[in-house]
Amino acid sequence: MLTKQQQEELRGWFAGRLPDGLFEELTEVSADREEITVIGRIPEPRPAEDASPAEREAAVRRRIEEFRERTRQDRMAVAREAEHRFGRKVSWGVRCGPHRALFTHLAAPVMTRLRQSERQVLDTLVAAGVARSRSDALAWCVRLVKRHTDDWLTELRDSLEHVQQVRERGPDAQDED
Incomplete structure (x- = not known):
């Protein structure tokens, strides 16, 4: 388990290393012995005002998928550097409105x-x-x-x-x- 200071240093490293504009906000950096999980907020899509709940849900899912594909190379570069520095795998996720999605993460x-x-x-x-x-x-x-x-x-x-x-x-x- 990381101490509070180690957790803050880890969060600071990612805040300083992530490309500008990758996330609206870095919302979570957590770690255990095997894995570091980095989660950031991305903008919500803006469907029509009369959009159904199913339309809104589909728009959020697509926004998350688009972000994942578009940022893959940048995230992989940061992950390689972090994995070398911290000796742990890096997993990514996003918050989009009330939704939280993890892309890849370990099941140890x-x-x-x-x-x-x-x-x-x-x-x-x-x-x-x-x-x-x-x-x-x-x-x-x-x-x-x-x-x-x-x-x-x-x-x-x-x-x-x-x-x-x-x-x-x-x-x-x-x-x-």
């Missing part, structure tokens, strides 16, 4: 050991058609927990950042004379 395998009662939860989700496999069921569970515990997870991440800062000030961090 995570191994875990589960007891029978925990496996039964996953198997129930598979049997009910909520998920296609135990792996999908576990991902579904993680998304559900995240959605319902965002405040708690934010507090936990802040606490971990504080622990990292305290470690950095510890006796092993001091230079001996």
Whole structure:
């Protein structure tokens, strides 16, 4: 997990490196051990005032597709540089009005050991058609927990950042004379 300072430095690097005008605004830069995700705002299309919801949705989808194709070379150049510098893959996404779309992003395998009662939860989700496999069921569970515990997870991440800062000030961090 990145400290707040590392996160700010990463965001600053992208803000300084992205070509002018690529995004209206850089809205999110997040990272974990494997991946950096960069998301920016792009302008909403302006369909006719009497456009149906389906027309508006189609216009947004097309705007996102057009942006993705038009900016591919610029984004790839930035990604290559960032991947070399930070040792992580770079994924891209956009916000267009209320919509958020990710272009390419990693799905990293995570191994875990589960007891029978925990496996039964996953198997129930598979049997009910909520998920296609135990792996999908576990991902579904993680998304559900995240959605319902965002405040708690934010507090936990802040606490971990504080622990990292305290470690950095510890006796092993001091230079001996």
